[in-house]
Amino acid sequence: MALSRKRLASLFLAASLTPSLALAHAHLQQQQPAADSVATAQTNTLTLTFSEGVEPAFSGVTLTGPQQQKVATGPASLASGNDRQLIVPIKAELSPGNYQVDWHVVSVDSHKTKGSYQFSVK
Numbered sequence: 001m002a003l004s005r006k007r008l009a010s011l012f013l014a015a016s017l018t019p020s021l022a023l024a025h026a027h028l029q030q031q032q033p034a035a036d037s038v039a040t041a042q043t044n045t046l047t048l049t050f051s052e053g054v055e056p057a058f059s060g061v062t063l064t065g066p067q068q069q070k071v072a073t074g075p076a077s078l079a080s081g082n083d084r085q086l087i088v089p090i091k092a093e094l095s096p097g098n099y100q101v102d103w104h105v106v107s108v109d110s111h112k113t114k115g116s117y118q119f120s121v122k
């Protein structure tokens with residue numbers, strides 16, 4: 001049975017769309033506290049917004065403080081109704097100095113991405 005012209009067209013469309021979908025990794029678009037900003041000592045949450053949905057069970061951050069110490073953080077979860085936004089509770093008061101956030105995520109298309117940014121506390 002010959003494929004109809006319409007069916008053939010949709011197959012070509014699917015084939016041409018697949019590579020671009022596979023390349024859609026989760027890139028960090030926004031973060032709170034913002035990269036290179038000055039946050040308050042009361043900051044108790046890191047919020048990271050990505051370009052696509054992420055899997056919280058396979059995503060997380062490491063927060064490193066001014067004396068290169070690891071700052072305790074809770075498990076990452078998704079913002080309600082937004083699978084592109086990862087929320088990480090900070091379990092310690094932040095002393096003044098520079099902080100580095102090293103993040104890693106697995107996006108809903110199962111690709112891994114990672115990166116880092118810094119902020120400081122007055």
Ligand SMILES: [Cu+2]
Pocket residue numbers: 021022023024025026107109111
């Ligand atoms: Cu991807």
